[in-house]
Amino acid sequence: MKRVVDFGNKRRSINVIDNIVYSHVKDMDGNPVELKLSIMTQNGNSELKLAMQGAPVEEEKLPPRPAIVWIPGGGYRGADKNLMAAECEYLVEEGYVVASMYYRSSAQAKWPEQIKDVKTAIRFLRANADKYEIDPDRIGVMGRSAGGHLSAMAGMNAEGFDTEEWAGFSSDVQATYDMFGPVDFVALMEADEIAMRDPNHRWKTVEDTHAGAILGGDPATMKERAKSACVKYYISPKMAPILIMHGDADPLVPTSISEEFYQQICDAGMEDRADLYILKHAGHGTPEFFQPETKKIVVEFFDRYLK
Secondary structure, three states: OOOOOOOOOOOOOEEEEEEEEEEEEEOOOOOEEEEEEEEEEEOOOHHHHHHOOOOOOOOOOOOOEEEEEEEOOOOOOOOOOOOOHHHHHHHHHOOOEEEEEOOOOOOOOOOOHHHHHHHHHHHHHHHOOOOOOEEEEEEEEEEEOHHHHHHHHHHOOOOOOOOOOOOOOOOOOOEEEEEOOOOOHHHHHHHHHHHOOOOOOOOOOHHHOHHHHHHOOOHHHHHHHHHHHOHHHHOOOOOOOEEEEEEOOOOOOOHHHHHHHHHHHHHOOOHHHEEEEEEOOOOOOOHHHHOHHHHHHHHHHHHHHHO
16 A cells, blocks of 8 residues: 655654763762763754764754753662653653753762752753753753652752852752652651551661661761751742642652642742642552643643743
């Protein structure tokens, strides 16, 4: 069967640019570490451009697009930056540039180095906005679990976490999506302490927990030091609009953590900047978070503040 069809060319191809070094840092032993991110974007037929060996390829040039930084989870223990990046493809289809980043794990660095890495990645994108066809005035962040916490922290636009790398460029963001992030380390540690009463629980001591591992140091002072990682202490008028989603059956991060975080934002007089969705029957990153209906909420949220 032979058919001649004309489906047009409105949709542009999606390309992935991987292993872009955005920061040079050190681990706890003083060893150099290259931090990398990948960029997923609709910027034309890259393979054709390679095949043409520098010859011009006629394509409509798109205006700079808003960018969203994807921050992976993994309990701060380290997660491949691209492990779940495919779940962000729908945002690229909607006209966003998505940058998926790696940040130092709890074995490489202790808090607050992780939020410093996130802010460095944001500044890198602004410094290289022209190269990656990004609008530097429209950058958002999103992440799941540990990445949700780091997204919420970045969304507070708080001072004190910028390094000298890419100095002169802002690390502020214009919108934040927090997926079941442990935004209150103290509450998370208290929940883990209750769970550890079960001798079969995965953790035996507070320093074994995800929060304990990223904080390090003396267990006796850990809860007090954990306050520096609690997002509620950074709520201010500088906060970007935030979308929060949490499952009501999450076995790892209590739903109450997100509910209390939302209420704290409301109590600060910024209810108009926060949306909280509790997903029925959803666990920790289960498929409910990636349904078409859920993605529609996310797209509408980012469109409202980044387009």
